[in-house]
Amino acid sequence: MNAAFRPAEPAAPRPAEGADGDAGHKAVLEAPDIRRALTRIAHEILERTKGAEDVVLLGIQTRGVTLARRLAARLEEVEGRPVPWGSLDVTMHRDDLRMRPARALGRTDLPAGGIDDRVVVLVDDVLFSGRTVRAALDALNDLGRPRAVQLAILVDRGHRELPIRADYVGKNLPTSKRETVRVLLAENDGRDAVLLGPAASPPPGPARRPAADRGAGR
Amino acid sequence: MSRTFVIKGARILGAQPADLLLRDGVIAEVGTGLDAAGAEVVDADGLVALPGLVDLHTHLREPGREDAETVETGTRAAARGGYTAVHAMANTHPVADTAGVVEQVWRLGREAGYCDVHPVGAVTQGIAGKQLAELGAMADSAARVRVFSDDGHCVSDAMIMRRALEYVKAFDGVIAQHAQEPRLTEGAQMNEGEVSARLGLPGWPAVAEEAIIARDCLLAAHVGSRLHVCHVSTAGSVEILRWAKSKGWRVTAEVTPHHLLLDDALVAGYDPVYKVNPPLRTAEDVAALREALADGTIDAVATDHAPHPAEAKETEWDCAAMGMIGLETALSVVQEAMVETGLLDWAGVADRMSFRPARIGRLTGQGRPLEAGSPANVVLYDPAPRTVVDPSQFASKSRNCPFAGLELPGRVVATFLRGRPTVLEGKLQ
Amino acid sequence: MKRHLISAADLSRDDALLVLDTAEELAQIADRSIKKLPTLRGRTVVNLFYEDSTRTRISFEAAAKRLSADVINFSAKGSSVSKGESLKDTALTLEAMGADAVVIRHGASGAPHRLAGWVRGSVINAGDGTHEHPTQALLDAFTMRRRLGDLEGRKVTIVGDVLHSRVARSNVLLLNTLGADVTLVAPPTLLPVAVDSWPCSVSYDLDAVLPKSDVVMMLRVQRERMNAAYFPTVREYSRRYGLDAERLAKLPEHAIVMHPGPMNRGVEIAAEVADSPRSTITEQVANGVSARMAVLYLLLGGSEPAIGAEVPA
Incomplete structure (x- = not known):
């Protein structure tokens, strides 16, 4: 099948924003599971990077940023020094832009030291087709030249469409392609959970300003 | 051998049904149960009979702009609109400012045979506003010109206007003024007001029209001559005319169908089909014009039928030509604006679209009452159907119709010019 | 659905804030060593300028290029219709070239309205007569x-x-x-x-x-x-x-x-x-590029425009 004619759903794996768990959705991870998963990832990062000396955490908008912030706090607890973290919006680099109406952009904020010669750990909530991560790698390319790039993910649900794998995985979750996986985080959604749902949700409407994380007049 | 027609059951000027016998170019008889040997019967059940309409203001474009209209296509359009006489404006190429040109136009009208063509002579040579044209020669020509106008241009020089008004008294002529103060309208594109302010189009103030009308009324009174004001478009103009008429001055005025129905809000999309001179005004002006036509302050409806080829309108607003076609929709627009609103009955329509314009133009064989002995100039009009205006069906060569897509009432079923049908069963003959 | 930016009135409050927020994010690009995003790769933006305005044209050109669009500059100065090609014929030419957006600067108020009726792409008004910008x-x-x-x-x-x-x-x-x-x-x-x-x-x-x-x-x-x-x-x-x-x-x-x-x-x-x-x-000059990038992205970046108004043909 020609890539351009691939159905929109697998190419747009990011969970719908703001929706709470509805009927038919099964919680496969609850708050304590998520906490444990992040703690484990934090320790793995320390181990793999020998103390996270040069690590910069970059969360992919929107929930990846929340997870990066939490991971940074965990690392600081253990190491006793702050670990730089930031946010990355990959909208402009996505390969599925033309399949949906133009969207509002999220913030890209790099920590003061930048990313040159650092070990960048990209953080996201769900790894599915791999297209978001590919877009993130492209975006990084325009921002600087890290020494290495690693990937931390809360849920890996399989069905990769690109040769991409995660270095740190909170939970491997075997799914069918038609199922949906939604990550809820307290900062964004009021509670922590990972929901497995039966069918694809309808595509979101035209771009609107995400209500929570932007204020007029910065 | 000329054909004889019996029109059965027509509502004459909207009154009770009666029959009309048309024979040898005249109305031979009016009554009920009429019959004549060899007569063709026209069933006019439900139709209104009106005297053949007379247009004081038509641009036939010939000579010079035969790509937009010719005398033949323009008069075919007139016949379809129920007209039996039109006044062909002088702004042709060459300008109709000599006996030669007006006679040419008059002859072309006779040859085409769809309606009487009365050329309007230019007031000044080349409609340049500087020097009087040979008004007397045009009056004495075969075309017997009585209406003179520099239409499209205002005779803005007060001295020239005074002289013209005075001069035409010798042959009972009338100056039909295009009232537009030129300095106040340099580069003007549309009515000056809320819409022009928003659209950023240079404004065309109402006062530019009103100031000239006031001046001309005073001049006409001073020299005791006849003034006719073309295409009145503002409420203020109506007030001035009302005042002048109250003085007993010999001032007449016309309004176009489009100024009775459309307003300047339509310009918002910058479609030049709405670009016209004088410009579409506000809804308040439209209301004042309807009222003035109803009470007789405005004497006549005149189409200002102004054909333009497609390329003159398929441009930016600024570069587009001004003008709209109107012969084939005039009666329907008047029905919509005046009859459906209760402002005018069919007798009123006959007065404003036939009797009075004929009188202003000093036409003797037109605008006569529908009675025995009158020339058989008759329109049969069905006021019942409502249809969407489709310019592709027009007889005019041009398509710059601002009513396209509007649903309007009524349909001309037949037009008789001196007893001969130019339109029958809605079709040109 | 075809949408345009011809009048500031085409923008609802939400639209306007979306443009300003987007411009804010895109302004960061100006500080980077690589001032380019792949977002509009394969899209064609035509700058149709009937009036000399180097600063506005350059601003739109920079905005489109920073988003990787193909930019065609069409300068039609001294465009008295009587002398040159009519706006409609130019529009048909652009249509044949497959313009996704036409940025038009014109001395006649309303020219962008007319253009919008003749082309399939989005029309962006870069100043028309004494109307809007x-x-x-x-x-x-x-x-x-x-x-x-x-x-x-x-x-x-x-x-x-x-x-x-x-x-x-x-x-x-x-x-x-x-x-x-x-x-x-x-x-x-x-x-x-x-x-x-x-x-x-x-x-x-x-x-x-x-x-x-x-x-x-x-x-x-x-x-x-x-x-x-x-x-x-x-x-x-x-x-x-x-x-x-x-x-x-x-x-x-x-x-x-x-x-x-x-x-x-x-x-x-x-x-x-x-x-x-x-x-x-x-600052206004620098901010012009960000604001225009935001407009181009929101009109052309997705499957359909996220801002602007439909103009009745």
Whole structure:
């Protein structure tokens, strides 16, 4: 099948924003599971990077940023020094832009030291087709030249469409392609959970300003 | 051998049904149960009979702009609109400012045979506003010109206007003024007001029209001559005319169908089909014009039928030509604006679209009452159907119709010019 | 669905805020070593300029190129229709080239409306006659917001030739949409007669308005207006309506001075005012690229435009 004619759903794996768990959705991870998963990832990062000396955490908008912030706090607890973290919006680099109406952009904020010669750990909530991560790698390319790039993910649900794998995985979750996986985080959604749902949700409407994380007049 | 027609059951000027016998170019008889040997019967059940309409203001474009209209296509359009006489404006190429040109136009009208063509002579040579044209020669020509106008241009020089008004008294002529103060309208594109302010189009103030009308009324009174004001478009103009008429001055005025129905809000999309001179005004002006036509302050409806080829309108607003076609929709627009609103009955329509314009133009064989002995100039009009205006069906060569897509009432079923049908069963003959 | 940006009134409040927020994110690109995003790869943007305006054309060109669009510059200066190709024929040519968006600058008010009826792509008005210049209003609002924060309730004074200014028209509409209070100051001859129908106040007295202004925007005044009796002399205009150092001192501490350019130094604005730290004139130029990137992205980036209005054909 020609890539351009691939159905929109697998190419747009990011969970719908703001929706709470509805009927038919099964919680496969609850708050304590998520906490444990992040703690484990934090320790793995320390181990793999020998103390996270040069690590910069970059969360992919929107929930990846929340997870990066939490991971940074965990690392600081253990190491006793702050670990730089930031946010990355990959909208402009996505390969599925033309399949949906133009969207509002999220913030890209790099920590003061930048990313040159650092070990960048990209953080996201769900790894599915791999297209978001590919877009993130492209975006990084325009921002600087890290020494290495690693990937931390809360849920890996399989069905990769690109040769991409995660270095740190909170939970491997075997799914069918038609199922949906939604990550809820307290900062964004009021509670922590990972929901497995039966069918694809309808595509979101035209771009609107995400209500929570932007204020007029910065 | 000329054909004889019996029109059965027509509502004459909207009154009770009666029959009309048309024979040898005249109305031979009016009554009920009429019959004549060899007569063709026209069933006019439900139709209104009106005297053949007379247009004081038509641009036939010939000579010079035969790509937009010719005398033949323009008069075919007139016949379809129920007209039996039109006044062909002088702004042709060459300008109709000599006996030669007006006679040419008059002859072309006779040859085409769809309606009487009365050329309007230019007031000044080349409609340049500087020097009087040979008004007397045009009056004495075969075309017997009585209406003179520099239409499209205002005779803005007060001295020239005074002289013209005075001069035409010798042959009972009338100056039909295009009232537009030129300095106040340099580069003007549309009515000056809320819409022009928003659209950023240079404004065309109402006062530019009103100031000239006031001046001309005073001049006409001073020299005791006849003034006719073309295409009145503002409420203020109506007030001035009302005042002048109250003085007993010999001032007449016309309004176009489009100024009775459309307003300047339509310009918002910058479609030049709405670009016209004088410009579409506000809804308040439209209301004042309807009222003035109803009470007789405005004497006549005149189409200002102004054909333009497609390329003159398929441009930016600024570069587009001004003008709209109107012969084939005039009666329907008047029905919509005046009859459906209760402002005018069919007798009123006959007065404003036939009797009075004929009188202003000093036409003797037109605008006569529908009675025995009158020339058989008759329109049969069905006021019942409502249809969407489709310019592709027009007889005019041009398509710059601002009513396209509007649903309007009524349909001309037949037009008789001196007893001969130019339109029958809605079709040109 | 086809949508355009022809008037500032085409933008709802949500649309306008979306453009400004997007511009804010895109402004970061200017600080990076690689000032380019792949977003509009394969899209074609035509700059159709019937008037000389190097700064606006360059701004749109930079915006489109930073988003990786293919840019075709079509300069049709001196475009009297009688001499050259008609706008409609040009439109059909652009259509054949497959333009996804046409940025048009034209001396005739309403030319973008006409164009929108003849092409399939989105039309972006880069200034039409004395009508509108919506992206200028967006970059002005963006500049104000960066300096002053939220525009709700902010007092913006626009001074000069409002009658002939497309910048003024677009700013009045957009600033009203964003909740700012606009006051126009000009000699009565340079205001439209129906200005009272606009959502703003009007004053003839600049000195009375300045102390209450958060923003004062000076419009370019053309010397030729003098010939049509809009004002007696340039000297008198500048004395009554020009912004000099003395008047600048009447503004509140935080207030900023704007000018859409090109300036007539010494006429509507004194050189020392134009060059003062309160002037945002060079910022406006830089912000223009971000604002126009935002417009291009939101009109062309997705499967269908996220902002703008449909124009009835």
